[in-house]
Amino acid sequence: MDLKDKVIVITGGGRGLGRAMALNLAEKGARLALVDVNQESLDETIGLCAEKKAEARGYIADISDEAAVEKLFDDVVADFGSLHGLVNNAGITRDGLFVKVKDGQVVKKMSMEDWDLVIKVNLTGTFLCGREAAARMIELGTQGCIINISSISRSGNMGQTNYTATKAGVQAMAVTWAKELARYGIRAASIAPGYIGTEMVMAMKEEARQKVEAQIPLKRLGQPDEIARTVAFILENDYVSGRCFEVDGALRI
Numbered sequence: 001m002d003l004k005d006k007v008i009v010i011t012g013g014g015r016g017l018g019r020a021m022a023l024n025l026a027e028k029g030a031r032l033a034l035v036d037v038n039q040e041s042l043d044e045t046i047g048l049c050a051e052k053k054a055e056a057r058g059y060i061a062d063i064s065d066e067a068a069v070e071k072l073f074d075d076v077v078a079d080f081g082s083l084h085g086l087v088n089n090a091g092i093t094r095d096g097l098f099v100k101v102k103d104g105q106v107v108k109k110m111s112m113e114d115w116d117l118v119i120k121v122n123l124t125g126t127f128l129c130g131r132e133a134a135a136r137m138i139e140l141g142t143q144g145c146i147i148n149i150s151s152i153s154r155s156g157n158m159g160q161t162n163y164t165a166t167k168a169g170v171q172a173m174a175v176t177w178a179k180e181l182a183r184y185g186i187r188a189a190s191i192a193p194g195y196i197g198t199e200m201v202m203a204m205k206e207e208a209r210q211k212v213e214a215q216i217p218l219k220r221l222g223q224p225d226e227i228a229r230t231v232a233f234i235l236e237n238d239y240v241s242g243r244c245f246e247v248d249g250a251l252r253i
Helices: 016-027 039-051 066-080 112-140 161-184 206-215 224-236
Strands: 007-011 031-036 056-060 085-088 099-102 105-109 144-149 186-193 244-247
Touching: 007 016, 007 066, 007 112, 016 031, 016 039, 016 224, 031 039, 031 066, 039 056, 056 066, 066 112, 085 112, 112 144, 112 161, 112 186, 144 161, 144 224, 161 186, 161 244, 186 224, 224 244
Parallel strands: 007 031, 007 085, 031 056, 085 144, 144 186, 186 244
Antiparallel strands: 099 105
Protein backbone atom coordinates (compact mmCIF):
# COMPACT_ATOMS: atom_id res chain seq x y z
CA MET A 1 0.00 0.00 0.00
CA ASP A 2 1.35 3.40 -0.96
CA LEU A 3 0.53 5.41 2.15
CA LYS A 4 0.26 8.79 0.46
CA ASP A 5 -3.31 10.09 0.89
CA LYS A 6 -4.44 6.83 2.51
CA VAL A 7 -6.83 7.19 5.46
CA ILE A 8 -5.51 5.48 8.58
CA VAL A 9 -7.27 5.31 11.96
CA ILE A 10 -5.07 5.04 15.06
CA THR A 11 -6.69 4.37 18.43
CA GLY A 12 -4.82 5.71 21.43
CA GLY A 13 -3.38 8.20 18.98
CA GLY A 14 -2.90 11.06 21.41
CA ARG A 15 0.40 10.05 22.98
CA GLY A 16 3.00 7.33 23.43
CA LEU A 17 3.14 4.70 20.72
CA GLY A 18 0.06 6.14 19.03
CA ARG A 19 1.69 9.53 18.64
CA ALA A 20 4.88 7.96 17.26
CA MET A 21 2.81 6.02 14.73
CA ALA A 22 0.92 9.15 13.71
CA LEU A 23 4.09 11.16 13.14
CA ASN A 24 5.74 8.38 11.15
CA LEU A 25 2.70 7.95 8.90
CA ALA A 26 2.34 11.73 8.58
CA GLU A 27 5.79 11.86 7.04
CA LYS A 28 4.61 9.35 4.45
CA GLY A 29 1.65 11.52 3.49
CA ALA A 30 -1.11 9.49 5.14
CA ARG A 31 -4.35 11.17 6.23
CA LEU A 32 -4.88 10.41 9.90
CA ALA A 33 -7.93 9.86 12.09
CA LEU A 34 -6.63 9.85 15.66
CA VAL A 35 -8.82 8.43 18.42
CA ASP A 36 -8.33 9.00 22.13
CA VAL A 37 -10.14 9.92 25.34
CA ASN A 38 -7.94 12.96 26.05
CA GLN A 39 -8.62 16.03 23.93
CA GLU A 40 -5.46 17.85 25.01
CA SER A 41 -3.21 14.98 23.93
CA LEU A 42 -5.06 14.67 20.63
CA ASP A 43 -4.71 18.37 19.91
CA GLU A 44 -0.98 18.24 20.56
CA THR A 45 -0.48 15.27 18.24
CA ILE A 46 -2.60 16.87 15.53
CA GLY A 47 -0.45 19.99 15.80
CA LEU A 48 2.73 17.93 15.40
CA CYS A 49 1.25 16.21 12.33
CA ALA A 50 0.33 19.60 10.88
CA GLU A 51 3.98 20.62 11.17
CA LYS A 52 4.68 17.74 8.79
CA LYS A 53 2.02 19.08 6.39
CA ALA A 54 -0.21 16.08 7.09
CA GLU A 55 -3.99 16.08 7.46
CA ALA A 56 -5.03 14.79 10.89
CA ARG A 57 -8.33 14.92 12.74
CA GLY A 58 -9.10 13.98 16.32
CA TYR A 59 -12.01 11.94 17.65
CA ILE A 60 -12.98 11.44 21.29
CA ALA A 61 -14.50 7.99 21.70
CA ASP A 62 -14.90 5.15 24.19
CA ILE A 63 -13.80 2.22 22.05
CA SER A 64 -15.47 -0.27 24.39
CA ASP A 65 -18.92 1.18 23.57
CA GLU A 66 -20.50 -0.35 20.47
CA ALA A 67 -22.65 2.64 19.53
CA ALA A 68 -19.71 5.02 20.02
CA VAL A 69 -17.46 2.93 17.76
CA GLU A 70 -20.12 2.69 15.05
CA LYS A 71 -20.50 6.48 15.15
CA LEU A 72 -16.72 6.93 15.16
CA PHE A 73 -16.24 5.06 11.90
CA ASP A 74 -19.28 6.71 10.34
CA ASP A 75 -17.73 10.08 11.20
CA VAL A 76 -14.30 9.11 9.86
CA VAL A 77 -15.73 8.01 6.51
CA ALA A 78 -17.91 11.13 6.34
CA ASP A 79 -14.93 13.38 7.08
CA PHE A 80 -12.31 11.67 4.90
CA GLY A 81 -14.42 9.95 2.27
CA SER A 82 -12.58 6.65 2.58
CA LEU A 83 -10.77 4.22 4.92
CA HIS A 84 -7.67 2.15 4.23
CA GLY A 85 -6.18 1.16 7.56
CA LEU A 86 -6.66 0.77 11.30
CA VAL A 87 -4.10 0.45 14.06
CA ASN A 88 -5.73 -0.95 17.22
CA ASN A 89 -3.26 0.63 19.62
CA ALA A 90 -5.40 1.76 22.57
CA GLY A 91 -5.02 -0.29 25.71
CA ILE A 92 -4.77 -0.17 29.50
CA THR A 93 -3.27 -2.19 32.36
CA ARG A 94 -4.55 -2.96 35.84
CA ASP A 95 -1.80 -5.19 37.18
CA GLY A 96 -2.06 -7.45 40.19
CA LEU A 97 -1.44 -11.04 41.25
CA PHE A 98 -4.08 -13.64 40.40
CA VAL A 99 -4.14 -14.45 44.12
CA LYS A 100 -1.94 -12.87 46.80
CA VAL A 101 -0.99 -15.18 49.65
CA LYS A 102 0.52 -14.42 53.05
CA ASP A 103 1.34 -17.06 55.64
CA GLY A 104 -0.64 -19.63 53.70
CA GLN A 105 -3.75 -17.49 53.55
CA VAL A 106 -5.21 -15.77 50.49
CA VAL A 107 -5.24 -12.08 51.39
CA LYS A 108 -6.20 -10.61 48.00
CA LYS A 109 -7.55 -11.72 44.65
CA MET A 110 -7.59 -9.99 41.28
CA SER A 111 -10.88 -8.14 41.30
CA MET A 112 -13.64 -8.55 38.77
CA GLU A 113 -13.49 -4.78 38.30
CA ASP A 114 -9.85 -4.94 37.15
CA TRP A 115 -10.56 -8.00 35.00
CA ASP A 116 -13.63 -6.53 33.32
CA LEU A 117 -12.11 -3.11 32.65
CA VAL A 118 -9.00 -4.46 30.89
CA ILE A 119 -11.04 -6.98 28.89
CA LYS A 120 -13.53 -4.24 27.94
CA VAL A 121 -10.95 -1.79 26.61
CA ASN A 122 -8.20 -4.04 25.25
CA LEU A 123 -10.20 -6.95 23.85
CA THR A 124 -13.74 -5.72 23.24
CA GLY A 125 -12.47 -2.35 22.02
CA THR A 126 -10.14 -4.00 19.53
CA PHE A 127 -12.92 -6.30 18.36
CA LEU A 128 -15.37 -3.43 17.83
CA CYS A 129 -12.92 -1.18 16.00
CA GLY A 130 -11.70 -4.04 13.82
CA ARG A 131 -15.24 -5.07 12.96
CA GLU A 132 -16.37 -1.58 12.03
CA ALA A 133 -13.20 -0.84 10.05
CA ALA A 134 -13.59 -4.06 8.07
CA ALA A 135 -17.28 -3.36 7.40
CA ARG A 136 -16.52 0.14 6.10
CA MET A 137 -13.67 -1.06 3.87
CA ILE A 138 -15.88 -3.75 2.35
CA GLU A 139 -18.75 -1.32 1.80
CA LEU A 140 -16.40 1.23 0.22
CA GLY A 141 -14.67 -1.40 -1.90
CA THR A 142 -11.23 -0.36 -0.63
CA GLN A 143 -8.35 -2.68 0.07
CA GLY A 144 -6.73 -2.12 3.42
CA CYS A 145 -5.04 -3.43 6.53
CA ILE A 146 -5.82 -3.82 10.24
CA ILE A 147 -2.99 -3.99 12.78
CA ASN A 148 -3.55 -5.07 16.39
CA ILE A 149 -0.97 -4.06 19.00
CA SER A 150 -0.35 -7.12 21.14
CA SER A 151 2.58 -7.57 23.56
CA ILE A 152 5.25 -10.12 24.37
CA SER A 153 3.23 -10.49 27.59
CA ARG A 154 0.68 -12.42 25.53
CA SER A 155 2.64 -15.56 26.35
CA GLY A 156 2.11 -15.03 30.07
CA ASN A 157 3.54 -12.53 32.54
CA MET A 158 3.33 -12.49 36.33
CA GLY A 159 0.86 -9.99 37.69
CA GLN A 160 -0.93 -9.57 34.38
CA THR A 161 -3.58 -12.27 34.07
CA ASN A 162 -6.07 -9.79 32.63
CA TYR A 163 -3.61 -8.01 30.34
CA THR A 164 -2.01 -11.19 28.98
CA ALA A 165 -5.43 -12.63 28.19
CA THR A 166 -6.28 -9.59 26.09
CA LYS A 167 -2.94 -9.46 24.30
CA ALA A 168 -3.14 -13.13 23.39
CA GLY A 169 -6.67 -12.49 22.19
CA VAL A 170 -5.88 -9.56 19.92
CA GLN A 171 -3.09 -11.52 18.25
CA ALA A 172 -5.43 -14.47 17.64
CA MET A 173 -8.11 -12.15 16.28
CA ALA A 174 -5.64 -10.71 13.77
CA VAL A 175 -4.91 -14.22 12.46
CA THR A 176 -8.63 -14.95 12.17
CA TRP A 177 -9.33 -11.67 10.40
CA ALA A 178 -6.45 -12.25 7.98
CA LYS A 179 -8.08 -15.51 6.92
CA GLU A 180 -11.65 -14.22 6.79
CA LEU A 181 -11.01 -10.86 5.11
CA ALA A 182 -8.42 -11.81 2.49
CA ARG A 183 -11.19 -12.33 -0.10
CA TYR A 184 -12.02 -8.62 0.23
CA GLY A 185 -8.44 -7.46 -0.16
CA ILE A 186 -8.11 -6.69 3.55
CA ARG A 187 -5.03 -7.83 5.45
CA ALA A 188 -4.54 -8.15 9.22
CA ALA A 189 -1.47 -8.57 11.40
CA SER A 190 -0.21 -7.82 14.90
CA ILE A 191 2.84 -6.43 16.65
CA ALA A 192 4.10 -7.63 20.03
CA PRO A 193 6.34 -4.94 21.52
CA GLY A 194 8.69 -5.58 24.40
CA TYR A 195 9.68 -2.83 26.81
CA ILE A 196 9.40 0.47 24.93
CA GLY A 197 10.55 3.87 26.18
CA THR A 198 7.14 5.52 26.35
CA GLU A 199 6.27 8.23 28.86
CA MET A 200 4.92 5.60 31.25
CA VAL A 201 8.08 3.47 31.19
CA MET A 202 10.41 6.46 31.39
CA ALA A 203 8.52 7.61 34.49
CA MET A 204 9.68 4.49 36.34
CA LYS A 205 12.28 4.86 39.05
CA GLU A 206 15.78 4.75 37.58
CA GLU A 207 16.70 1.62 39.53
CA ALA A 208 13.62 -0.26 38.34
CA ARG A 209 14.19 0.80 34.74
CA GLN A 210 17.79 -0.37 34.86
CA LYS A 211 16.65 -3.79 36.08
CA VAL A 212 14.28 -4.00 33.11
CA GLU A 213 16.99 -3.02 30.66
CA ALA A 214 19.37 -5.60 32.12
CA GLN A 215 16.93 -8.38 31.14
CA ILE A 216 16.96 -7.33 27.48
CA PRO A 217 19.74 -8.91 25.37
CA LEU A 218 20.22 -5.63 23.47
CA LYS A 219 20.55 -3.89 26.87
CA ARG A 220 18.22 -1.02 26.06
CA LEU A 221 14.57 -0.13 25.81
CA GLY A 222 12.94 -0.01 22.42
CA GLN A 223 12.02 3.38 21.01
CA PRO A 224 8.44 4.32 20.09
CA ASP A 225 9.56 5.08 16.53
CA GLU A 226 10.82 1.50 16.18
CA ILE A 227 7.27 0.28 16.71
CA ALA A 228 5.94 3.00 14.41
CA ARG A 229 8.27 1.88 11.63
CA THR A 230 7.01 -1.68 12.06
CA VAL A 231 3.45 -0.40 11.62
CA ALA A 232 4.47 1.37 8.42
CA PHE A 233 6.21 -1.78 7.11
CA ILE A 234 3.09 -3.89 7.61
CA LEU A 235 0.83 -1.29 5.99
CA GLU A 236 3.14 -0.88 3.00
CA ASN A 237 3.89 -4.56 2.33
CA ASP A 238 0.86 -6.05 0.61
CA TYR A 239 2.01 -9.65 1.10
CA VAL A 240 2.19 -9.40 4.89
CA SER A 241 -0.87 -10.80 6.63
CA GLY A 242 -1.75 -13.02 9.57
CA ARG A 243 1.61 -12.71 11.31
CA CYS A 244 2.71 -11.32 14.65
CA PHE A 245 5.92 -9.28 14.66
CA GLU A 246 7.85 -9.37 17.92
CA VAL A 247 9.84 -6.16 18.44
CA ASP A 248 11.53 -6.74 21.78
CA GLY A 249 15.33 -6.61 21.52
CA ALA A 250 15.46 -10.43 21.71
CA LEU A 251 13.83 -10.45 25.16
CA ARG A 252 11.61 -13.33 24.11
CA ILE A 253 13.44 -15.79 21.88
